[in-house]
Amino acid sequence: MPRFFITIEYDGGDFVGWQRQDNGDSIQGQLEHAASAILGHRQDIPIQGAGRTDTGVHALGQVAHCDLPDGFTERQLPLALNAHLPPSIRVIKANIMADDAHARFDATMRRYRYRIHTRRIPSPLLSGRVWHFGQNLNVAAMHDAAQLLIGKHDFTSFRATHCQASSPIRTMDQINITEHNDEVHIAVSARSFLHHQVRNITGSLVLIGQGKWTNADLANALEQRQRSAAGQTAPAEGLYLTEVIYPYLTPVSTG
C-alpha cells in the first residue's frame, strides 16, 4: 500500500469545509468517495488532510495523504481521482512518499492568503473569491502593524471562541501585506494556526488600514487574551490555503 501525498485545489463555496460532516458535502468526504470509487468501492480509503479549512474557504495547495494499492502512478492518480470528483475540486499533483509520511503532523509550514477587494463597487468576476470591503486601506500601515504579531504569542484574542486547540500559543513566521490593483493581500505563514486565526487577524488589520486603530490598539488586543478585544472575523470567501510545506527535500519517487 504505497502512501501518496495529493495536492488539491478547490472552490470552498460549494462545501461545508474540509472535514467530513453530516450536514453537507465536505472536501474530505468527496475525496474519500473518489478514492474508493477508483477501487470499485471495494474498500474505504481514509484521507488525512494537512489543514481543516472552514466552510467557504478555498485552497490552491491543500495537501492530504492516503494509502492505495500498488499500481497507481503519480501521473495517473490525479486523473483517476478527478474523474470521480465535482469540478470544484481538483487533485493537481500526487507524490509517492515514505510509508510513515504524515500530511498533517509532518507539515513544517502552512501558508494562507487573504484577499480583500477595496473598490467601492463589487466585482462580478471576483464574486465569492474575495472579501468585498469597498473602502481604501492604508496598506503600509497594515503591514507595519502586522509585524507586531510575528513570533510566539498567546493568540487567544484571535481564535474562535469554540476553537478546540489545547494551547492558544502559536508562532507566526511571516505576515506580508501587499497591494494588487484593487486588492489588498495578506499572506501569512506559520507551522500551524488556530481556528479562525487568519480571518480574525484580518478583521483587526482592516481597522488599522482604515485608521480606526493604531499599532498600540493591536498590541493591546493581543495582550488582552480575549476574543472580544480584537476585530471582526473576516468572511470565509476571501481566504485561501495556498501551500503546505514539508521537511522532505524531494518525494521518495518521481513516479
Add this chain to the structure above:
Amino acid sequence: MPRFFITIEYDGGDFVGWQRQDNGDSIQGQLEHAASAILGHRQDIPIQGAGRTDTGVHALGQVAHCDLPDGFTERQLPLALNAHLPPSIRVIKANIMADDAHARFDATMRRYRYRIHTRRIPSPLLSGRVWHFGQNLNVAAMHDAAQLLIGKHDFTSFRATHCQASSPIRTMDQINITEHNDEVHIAVSARSFLHHQVRNITGSLVLIGQGKWTNADLANALEQRQRSAAGQTAPAEGLYLTEVIYPYLTPVSTG
C-alpha cells in the same frame, strides 16, 4: 438630458452576450431595464455600447452611453443602476459627457485580453474565466509570430464566416503575449475588431505555441483570406473586453 458614459464589468457566462436578443438575457437588455427602473419605468432609455461582446465573453471595462433626466450625479448613478442589476453585471463608473459623445463611434481603441490556462489539470477557481488548454505553450514564439499581424491587413481568415462588417480590413495596433504562472495572456489593441477576430487569432497562435505552425504558416493563413486557412475559434470564456479608449482628455464634468 445629460449624456452619461458608464463603464461596466460583467461575467459573460450568465448572458447571451452584450446585444439585446429574443433568446435570453443580454447585458444591454439588463442595463436598459435598470435605466428604466431608476426612472420608475416611465420611459425607455436606450443604451449604446462600445462593443458587442458575444455569449460568454466577459468585460472589465465595457463602455456605453445613455441620456438621463437631470439629477443623477456621477457618484450616485452606478449605485442606482446596480440596485436593479443582477450581481453578474456592475456599473463601476459614470461620467457626464458632451451631448454628442458616442460610446461606439468615438472609441479610438479597444483592448481585449485572452486568458489561456496551460496547467494539465483544470483549475476549479478559474472555471469559466479562462480557456483550459492543458498544455505548455512557447510564449516567446507566439509573441514573435503575432507581430506579423500588426498593421493594416485583410483579416478575412480570422473573422467569423457570418461576420457582418462591410470590410474585412482592420488595423491591429498591438499584440502582447505574456506568461503569468500557469496562464498565457494575449493582449490585443485596435480601433475596432471583426466578429470572433481575437478568438480566431488566439486559435492560430496556440498552433504556433505548440510548435505545430511556423511564422510562415501564420503569414500564409493571413494571405489566404479564407476562414478555413486559420486555426480554431478559441472558446468565449477566456476573452475579456478590458478597456475602451476615447480621444477626450477628460470627461466634461467630474460630477
